[in-house]
Amino acid sequence: MPITDHQEQKPVKLRARNLDFSYGDKKVLDGISMDIFAEQATAIIGPSGCGKSTFLKCFNRIHEVSSEVRVAGDLEIDGVDIFRGGIHEVELRRRVGMVFQKPNPFPKSIYENVVFGPKLFGVRDRDILDGIAEESLRKAALWDEVKDRLKESAMSMSGGQQQRLCIARALAVNPEVLLMDEPCSALDPIATAKIEELIFELKKEFTVLMVTHNMQQAARVSDYTAFFWLGRLIEMGPTERIFTNPRDRMTEDYISGRFG
Amino acid sequence: MVRHFDSELQDLRDGLMAMAGQVEEMIDLSQAAVSEGSSGKAEEVKAMDRLVDEQELKLDQACIDLLALRSPIATDLRLIASSLKIIPEIERIGDHCCNIARRVPYIHPPILAGDALERLAGETRGMVRQAVDAFVNGNAELAREVIAADDKVDVLYVQIYKDLLRIMLADPLCIERASNLIIVIKNWERIADQATNIAEEVLFILEGVNVKHPYLHQPEG
Amino acid sequence: MNLMQKPRMRMKPQALARWTDRIMRCVLWVIAIGFIAVLLIFVGAILKQGWPVLNLGFFTKMPESLDAGGGIKPELFNSIYLVALSLAVSLPTGIGAGIYLAEYAGQGRVLRFFRLCIETLAGTPSIVLALFGMIVFVQTLGWSFSLRAGAMTLALLNIPVITRVTEMSLRSVPPDLKEASYGLGATKLQTILKVLLPYSATGILTGVVLAAGRAFGESAILVFTAGTNVSSRFPDFRLTAPGESLAVHLWYVTSDGTLPDAREIAAGTAAAMILVLLILNLGVRFIDYRIRKRTR
Numbered sequence: 001m002p003i004t005d006h007q008e009q010k011p012v013k014l015r016a017r018n019l020d021f022s023y024g025d026k027k028v029l030d031g032i033s034m035d036i037f038a039e040q041a042t043a044i045i046g047p048s049g050c051g052k053s054t055f056l057k058c059f060n061r062i063h064e065v066s067s068e069v070r071v072a073g074d075l076e077i078d079g080v081d082i083f084r085g086g087i088h089e090v091e092l093r094r095r096v097g098m099v100f101q102k103p104n105p106f107p108k109s110i111y112e113n114v115v116f117g118p119k120l121f122g123v124r125d126r127d128i129l130d131g132i133a134e135e136s137l138r139k140a141a142l143w144d145e146v147k148d149r150l151k152e153s154a155m156s157m158s159g160g161q162q163q164r165l166c167i168a169r170a171l172a173v174n175p176e177v178l179l180m181d182e183p184c185s186a187l188d189p190i191a192t193a194k195i196e197e198l199i200f201e202l203k204k205e206f207t208v209l210m211v212t213h214n215m216q217q218a219a220r221v222s223d224y225t226a227f228f229w230l231g232r233l234i235e236m237g238p239t240e241r242i243f244t245n246p247r248d249r250m251t252e253d254y255i256s257g258r259f260g
Numbered sequence: 261m262v263r264h265f266d267s268e269l270q271d272l273r274d275g276l277m278a279m280a281g282q283v284e285e286m287i288d289l290s291q292a293a294v295s296e297g298s299s300g301k302a303e304e305v306k307a308m309d310r311l312v313d314e315q316e317l318k319l320d321q322a323c324i325d326l327l328a329l330r331s332p333i334a335t336d337l338r339l340i341a342s343s344l345k346i347i348p349e350i351e352r353i354g355d356h357c358c359n360i361a362r363r364v365p366y367i368h369p370p371i372l373a374g375d376a377l378e379r380l381a382g383e384t385r386g387m388v389r390q391a392v393d394a395f396v397n398g399n400a401e402l403a404r405e406v407i408a409a410d411d412k413v414d415v416l417y418v419q420i421y422k423d424l425l426r427i428m429l430a431d432p433l434c435i436e437r438a439s440n441l442i443i444v445i446k447n448w449e450r451i452a453d454q455a456t457n458i459a460e461e462v463l464f465i466l467e468g469v470n471v472k473h474p475y476l477h478q479p480e481g
Numbered sequence: 482m483n484l485m486q487k488p489r490m491r492m493k494p495q496a497l498a499r500w501t502d503r504i505m506r507c508v509l510w511v512i513a514i515g516f517i518a519v520l521l522i523f524v525g526a527i528l529k530q531g532w533p534v535l536n537l538g539f540f541t542k543m544p545e546s547l548d549a550g551g552g553i554k555p556e557l558f559n560s561i562y563l564v565a566l567s568l569a570v571s572l573p574t575g576i577g578a579g580i581y582l583a584e585y586a587g588q589g590r591v592l593r594f595f596r597l598c599i600e601t602l603a604g605t606p607s608i609v610l611a612l613f614g615m616i617v618f619v620q621t622l623g624w625s626f627s628l629r630a631g632a633m634t635l636a637l638l639n640i641p642v643i644t645r646v647t648e649m650s651l652r653s654v655p656p657d658l659k660e661a662s663y664g665l666g667a668t669k670l671q672t673i674l675k676v677l678l679p680y681s682a683t684g685i686l687t688g689v690v691l692a693a694g695r696a697f698g699e700s701a702i703l704v705f706t707a708g709t710n711v712s713s714r715f716p717d718f719r720l721t722a723p724g725e726s727l728a729v730h731l732w733y734v735t736s737d738g739t740l741p742d743a744r745e746i747a748a749g750t751a752a753a754m755i756l757v758l759l760i761l762n763l764g765v766r767f768i769d770y771r772i773r774k775r776t777r
Contacts, residue, residue, distance in 0.1 A: 065663050066656065094666035104657035107680060116675070117665040166661070173665055216331060243333045245468025252334045257265075 013038040013177060013207040014059055019073035021054055021231075028054045030231040031073070036224075041199060041208040043222035043239070045215060047259060051231040052211045056179050058082075059209065060096040061089045077177070094121070096177040097170035102186050103162035105154035105169070110146050113154045113165055117173035132172050140168035141198050160191025167198065178202060180210035184217065196221050215255050219243050227251045265330055272322055272343060273396070276350070279315040280392040282308060283350050286357040287388060287451070291381040293361055294444060297368040302361035312354040319347050338468060342461040346395070349454045349461075353388065356447040356454070366440040371427055372420070377445070380416045383409065384448045387455035394462045406459035407471070413452040420445050524755060531752025534745045540753070544711065544730070549742035553730060553750055555711040559628070560726040560757070562718070563707065564696045566632035571639035571692070576685065578640070579647025584673060603641035610637055611705040619706055626708025628724035634706045635699060639692040646688025650681030683769050690765045694758055700728040709733045727754050 014036040021029035028051045036042050044052040057063045058075055061082070075082040082092060094117070105113050114133045115123075123129055133150070137143040142164045146157075154165055163183060170178060180199070184192040199208055199221045212218050218225050219239060226236035227250070235248045246252045253259050286308050293301035323344045326332060332340050387406050394402035424438045424445075463471050542552025578599070586592045614634030624630040654677050662672040678685075707724035714722075725733070731750045734743045 060664065062660055062664055065660065090666050090668055093664055098660075098664040100657055100660060100664070102657055104655070104661045106658060106661065106676060116662075120665065120667050120671055120675075169661075169665065215333065219333070244337060246334050256332070256334050256336050 010037040010039055012036070013078065014209065015074070015076040015079070016055075016058075017074040017076075019055070019058065019075060020071065021051070021058060022070045023067055024070075028231050029058075032231075032233050034226060034233055034236060036207060036209055038207050039203060039205070040223040041203040041210065041221055042224040042226065043218035044209070044211045044226045044228055045213075045218050045255070046228035046234075047254065048213075050228040052228045053181050055228065056181055056209060056211050057098075059177065059179055060093045060098055062093070062098060064089070094173050095175055096179060097173065097175035098179045099163070099166050099170055099181070099183050101182040103159055103166050105157070105162050105165050107153065107155055109151050110154050110157070110165060111150040113169050114172050116169060121173070136168040136172040137165075139171050139202070140164045141194065141201075142168055158191070160187050160194060163187060163191070163195060164198065167195075167202075171202075175206065177207045177209065180208065182211055182213060185213060192217070215243075227254060229254070265336075268326060268330070269336065269339060272319065272326065272340070275315065275319045275322065276343060276346065277392070277396055279312060279319065279347070279350050280388075280395075282312050282315065283353045283357070284385070284388060284392070286312070286354055287381075287385050290357045290360040291378075291385065293364045294367065294381070295378065297364060299365055302364040305361040306358050309354050309358050312351055316347055316351045320344070323347070335465070338465045342465045346458050346461050349457050353451050353454050356451045359447045360444050363440045363444050367437050367444065371434045371437050372423065372441065376416065376420050376423065377441075380413065380420060380445060380448050383413050383416060384452045384455070387413065387452050388458075391455040391458040391462065394459060395465075398462075398466055400463060400466045403459040403462040403466070407456055407463075410452055410456045413449060417445055417449040527748070527751050527755055530748040531750075531755075534749030535752055539749055543715070544746075545740065547739055549740065549745075551740070551742075551746060553727065553746075553753060555715055555717075556725055556727045556730040556750070557753065557757075558716050559707070559711065559724045560697055560728070560754075563628060563631050563635060563703070563724055563726055564693050566628065566720075567635035567639060567696050568689070568693060570633065570636035571643055572689065574636070575640045575643025576647045578644040579651065579685075580673060580678075582644065582648045583651035584669065584677070599641045599644055602637070603645065607638060607699060608701045610634055611702040613637075614702060615705040624721070626706065626710070626723050627721045628707060629720035631703050631707025631724050631726075632720075634702050635696045638699065638702060639696055642692045642695070643685075643688055646691075647681070647685050650684030650688070651677050653684065654680045683772055686765060686769060686772075690762065694761065697726075697758065697761075698728050698754065700726075700732050703729045704732065727757075 012035045016032050016034045019029055019032040020027065030051075032051075032055060044055065046052045054063065058071070059077070059082070063069055071083060076085070077087070077092070077095065080087060106116060108116075111133055114136050115129045118129060118132050123132070134143060134147075137146060142161060145161060146165075154162060157165060163186075167178075167183075183199075184195050187195065196217060199210070202208055203221075203223070210218075210222070222239045224236060225239045225242040227234045227242070227246075227248070229250055235242065235246060235251045237247075242251065243255065246255065250259075286305050289301050289308070290305045292298065293305065323340050326340050330336070387409050390402050390409075391406045393399065394406065421442060424442055428435050428438045460471050463469065538550075539552050540557065541554050542550070543554060544556065545551030582592075582596070586595075611634065614630060614637070618624045618630035618633055619626060622630075651673075658676055658680060659672060662676045667675065703724070703726050707726065707729070709725050709729055710723040711725045712719075712722040727750055731747055731754070734740055734750070735747045737743075740746060
């Protein structure tokens with residue numbers, strides 16, 4: 001059973017059961033069992049190399065692009081197995097969007113960045129694309145800042161704007177889940193605050209699973225917090241509980257900065 | 261950085277201990293003042309209260325600073341948040357001691373037979389000491405004992421209260437001393453309540469569970 | 482005392498570092514200016530000698546074999562046509578191979594052999610390629626000295642260059658762009674076409690220009706495969722036509738010695754080649770600038 005202590009009203013969106021994961025011979029995840037609830041923000045914290053980013057990336061199989069990996073155990077989205085349930089990885093990635101650590105807009109215009117996804121799936125109609133672009137940029141709280149310069153290069157934006165553009169780009173394919181891998185680690189506090197505010201809004205509509213090194217950020221934006229250590233899930237629970245009264249000594253030491 | 265934070269937390273604990281020590285001394289003094297009828301000791305108690313008030317201000321500020329600068333979480337957070345609640349409890353104990361000291365001129369010669377008054381004071385003093393020890397040593401068992409001991413104090417209080425009522429009914433000349441004594445025992449009983457509150461905060465620091473108002477956690481009916 | 486000495490001790494290495502910095506900067510400036518000077522003198526000398534010859538007639542007349550006053554019209558045409566033909570073969574092949582190596586190939590033994598082949602082909606002296614082209618295309622396939630034999634052999638010269646520059650450019654695309662594309666549900670092919678190739682376009686373009694320039698100036702290969710004659714027709718687009726290029730013409734007139742004005746013709750031809758290369762490079766820089774401006 002997953003290590004959690006709260007009876008959530010929302011359905012389980014993503015489910016991991018006894019998930020093992022290795023890069024070649026190196027075991028990165030060891031028997032992770034965890035439920036991630038729909039329309040909630042779940043934060044994963046833990047020291048570098050604890051496997052939290054790997055776990056995140058398992059959900060849209062993006063790690064398979066560049067490395068030889070071995071996976072054992074079950075990973076489900078809406079109860080359907082991600083590896084064996086007949087979901088093609090391209091379809092999976094459309095349903096499970098991802099925002100990366102470093103803002104990574106394409107060296108194209110702001111507009112082209114947002115409609116990149118929809119165009120891949122064959123949307124050609126200019127009006128529809130325009131609508132998607134506006135809606136996604138609005139959801140990413142970026143529309144008012146860029147509506148007059150959609151044709152300008154995304155590279156001319158600030159780091160925080162670029163990251164929100166990446167969020168808009170991910171939203172444009174209308175995903176169900178948003179994976180965020182330390183989305184604010186390259187941003188200044190003001191840009192970070194904007195993204196956090198955004199995550200707060202987004203979780204009303206999407207399931208958000210994020211990795212963060214910033215404990216306060218996990219505390220500020222997430223409903224659930226999971227602590228990973230050496231590839232294992234040590235503790236997961238409602239964020240308030242984890243931050244006021246963690247059950248596990250290691251969680252306590254980590255979040256209060258006494259680790260090691 | 262964490263080491264520095266830890267030493268700041270230790271400073272807070274030490275400050276609380278010092279303040280509690282001061283108050284324990286006030287308890288001893290006011291008990292002695294009551295039993296000896298010493299107005300000199302009573303004056304000493306009132307003088308000490310000023311020191312306690314000063315410490316309260318200092319420790320309050322220390323807690324606020326730690327919250328603002330260190331963003332404490334988990335145990336650290338519970339320690340500081342509970343300290344913010346323990347500090348006024350200790351300060352109130354000092355105030356109760358002053359109230360007792362103020363009654364000293366009006367309760368002599370004694371009208372109560374037996375040692376019930378001493379037992380009440382001793383029991384209360386023991387609770388305060390145990391509550392402080394539980395805080396200092398992180399001893400949850402001791403804290404639970406304090407909470408349990410409160411009932412004993414309440415029983416003693418009611419018993420003395422009834423005795424005093426009886427004395428007043430029997431001899432109207434005793435009414436002034438008896439009513440002042442009622443104020444004294446009420447203050448002892450209040451001090452025992454403060455000790456209980458401190459013990460409850462200690463349990464929250466140690467276990468993260470709020471044990472106040474247990475009736476709220478029971479199923480209805 | 483001690484306090485007085487300490488700051489001076491600390492100043493010393495700083496001053497030293499500053500001086501090293503200045504000296505190194507001077508040295509590098511001298512080297513850079515030296516190179517530019519050599520280049521300018523070289524180009525200047527060629528243009529100075531060729532300038533009197535360069536007039537409209539020179540570019541529009543057919544060459545003479547015995548009399549003075551011949552032009553280079555068909556040679557100029559053949560040079561450009563040959564480069565275009567060879568690129569038509571080497572671009573798809575080279576870029577395709579580069580994409581394969583960068584994105585599809587694994588780490589196997591076959592692949593290492595394939596890589597070795599490309600490296601070897603890239604390092605093959607052009608005279609060896611020339612003889613290979615003559616034996617295979619001219620003789621075995623019976624294409625005789627023709628544009629098609631020349632273009633095919635030039636393509637052999639260019640394919641490894643284009644393959645390598647394509648592979649390198651694709652590999653230099655930041656992996657997070659690739660991840661972004663896959664993360665949005667793009668397939669591998671979509672990622673290559675819509676993200677990787679546009680991003681590495683300027684790199685590949687630079688490589689292609691280098692390859693085209695090399696093909697344009699190549700003589701040994703073309704002497705043995707495209708021949709030293711030109712078609713009597715103009716313009717002759719037939720692939721079977723003989724295809725003497727500018728570089729071959731330059732070599733031919735100076736070594737043959739039957740032309741009374743061989744020196745002038747050679748100087749003019751050299752100057753014309755330099756001009757064409759200059760225009761080619763400037764044009765590509767302009768395109769490159771436009772691409773960069775649009776994307777970055």
